[in-house]
Amino acid sequence: MTTLELKDTEIFDLIKQEEYRQKNKIRLIASENYVSRAVMEATGSVLTNKYSEGYPGKRYYEGQQFIDQVENVAIQRAKDLFGADHVNVQPYSGSPANLAVYLAFINPGDTILGMALPHGGHLTHGAKVSISGKYFNAESYSLDKETGLLNYDTILNKALACRPKILIAGHSAYPRILDFARFREIADACGALLMVDMAHFAGLVAGGAHPSPVPYADVITTTTHKSLRGPRGAMILCKQEYAQAIDKAVFPGLQGGPHNNTTAAIAVALKEASTDAFKLYAAQIVKNAKALAATLVSKGFNLVTGGTDNHLMLIDLTNKGVTGKIAAKALDAAGIVLNYNAVPYDTRKPFDPSGIRLGSAAVTSRGFQEEQMVQTGEWINAIISDPGNTALQAEVSAAVEKLCASFPAPGLEHLV
């Protein structure tokens, strides 16, 4: 028995059930992944007991002999992996990382320009319900109505019209590669700082499967827990000239003590992401997404932009006569977990939109290849074609569990 099992059966049981859920389901939520056991061990270490406000060598409390080294290792690994001048590894998560960038460079009422939320932007890029949309004058750019693609001329015109202080590139639901050189030109044309939020595709950048924003962006934010396969946390990468502004904004501007256990786990994840195995992983994420996309297109599904170049797909289900929510719930019952999602120019409400979003990062971590993605696509088609068929859902769920048994998920190898 573990200590947790003895001390708190209620929480122990719930964690166990979640372990089995993650083991037995095909997890296609585009922002999720499986971390390695090594990352998990660092996250669950005694580093959680230590307070370390400040930065290595400049702390407010004593006893930092080992914490300083941990943070310096994490910073150095991030700089080496991404080729960045400066890295801050302390943001608690992606949202506070973005807020720290705004705090560093702009004042309330200043203009920011990002991708519209219903078109794939993130809440923190200026959505009205978010602090980023309440404290700043948030303008947005949309995807092309015909193609579902970014139209850089439209972004340029919008930027010249509203003159943002920060231009934001990055997304949570755009299935194509971003042209950072074009974003740089647009930022220069309107005198804006270029911020790239690579939260979703940081693992692809690390593994060489997506162009790097580092040569183009002034500041880059990223979560560490999505395709990068680290603990829940974030980093800010920037040019040397902005290092001090970023560090001051994170602490003492926005946060108190860093989560040292997370910092250590980020360091571990960055070491993993620097290997040749991770390059293969990143390439396989894209191959897997393309295999699933091709299967779904062949079944008549309407993929926004017609396919994918990264780890994610966005599907407009309007032609299938099913809402995103009904599809997502039917698939969950069949052991395939994803989220309902608005599609560009969606006429339905965000809580019951027309689409679903799928990602290949987590299943690739457990070893799925093209063959398993094709199979998954066939199951998705069967379930969505008959979303009320609970017998079929039970049948597919059993088949999913059987398939998953052959692909042990990282961190869950101990489960039989």
Ligand SMILES: *Cc1c(COP(=O)(O)O)cnc(C)c1O
């Ligand atoms: C996930 C995400 C975030 C926010 O990360 P949290 O850790 O959930 O706060 C920020 N930006 C983008 C583009 C994201 O996809």
